[in-house]
Amino acid sequence: MSLLSIQRVTKSFGGLVAVNNVSFDVNSGEIIGLIGPNGAGKTTVFNLITGIYTPDQGEIIFDNESIVGRKPHQIVQLGIARTFQTIRLFPRLTALENVLAGAHCRMKSGVIAALLRLPGQKKEEEEKLYEAYSLLKFVGIADYHDVLAGNLSYGNQRLLEIARALATHPRLLILDEPAGGMNEKETEGLIELIAKIRDRGITVLLIEHDMNVVMKICERIVVLEYGSKIAEGTPEEIRRNPKVIEAYLGTEEDG
Numbered sequence: 001m002s003l004l005s006i007q008r009v010t011k012s013f014g015g016l017v018a019v020n021n022v023s024f025d026v027n028s029g030e031i032i033g034l035i036g037p038n039g040a041g042k043t044t045v046f047n048l049i050t051g052i053y054t055p056d057q058g059e060i061i062f063d064n065e066s067i068v069g070r071k072p073h074q075i076v077q078l079g080i081a082r083t084f085q086t087i088r089l090f091p092r093l094t095a096l097e098n099v100l101a102g103a104h105c106r107m108k109s110g111v112i113a114a115l116l117r118l119p120g121q122k123k124e125e126e127e128k129l130y131e132a133y134s135l136l137k138f139v140g141i142a143d144y145h146d147v148l149a150g151n152l153s154y155g156n157q158r159l160l161e162i163a164r165a166l167a168t169h170p171r172l173l174i175l176d177e178p179a180g181g182m183n184e185k186e187t188e189g190l191i192e193l194i195a196k197i198r199d200r201g202i203t204v205l206l207i208e209h210d211m212n213v214v215m216k217i218c219e220r221i222v223v224l225e226y227g228s229k230i231a232e233g234t235p236e237e238i239r240r241n242p243k244v245i246e247a248y249l250g251t252e253e254d255g
């Protein structure tokens, strides 16, 4: 069943068509990869899904509803959370506080209740604290709950970003290069974590340059080149696809 449907989406910046008439579906419960050489349009697709950009043309359907024109915070509330290619944590807040910041959008009590410290508010805060700690444990960094985010290792900052995104209770989690800057051992741990996230019933869409990660974890892969979709299929199909091989070899020769 399609959870997210990208339908003939186009986005240009000036004369540059960053995403050109791209369509693909993300099915409920799957782990799907979006790959392609540098500048292919992958991050722009993520920014279109998460409401940072609005498509010039096309439709984006989440859970049978159009999300085009919604603000990023509304899209989070609908159940789409993301991490960023360049880490965006609050470096002067602790790991736990960063996760609580993610949970905030789900809190029922309003600002007035918070100021007055009403009983309902206190209970909700305690529950959120417990949940935030559980999420740190889930991603494997509970021992660092009171360490400032800016002092965590790069790999642990990436895990913290995932915990913060999970705190918004997403149905779809979008990961932009989660293995970026991770060593081999951390990357292995990340692969296991992504599988565990899916086992919680959360659908995962990821951009990743590390082909080892993509091929190991994704059930399906969509390939972009110069803004257009050039292939879609299982890891095995993608590995053997002549267009994909050419796109990547071309980049290596250029680079």
Ligand SMILES: Nc1ncnc2c1ncn2[C@@H]1O[C@H](COP(=O)(O)OP(=O)(O)OP(=O)(O)O)[C@@H](O)[C@H]1O
Residues within 6 Å of the ligand: 013, 016, 017, 018, 036, 037, 038, 039, 040, 041, 042, 043, 044, 045
């Ligand atoms: N805000 C913007 N203004 C102008 N051009 C942009 C903007 N965002 C992206 N682009 C351009 O759109 C194209 C696609 O960029 P995008 O970041 O989506 O590619 P990508 O596949 O994510 O690349 P990478 O793998 O290097 O992150 C690039 O040529 C980029 O320079």
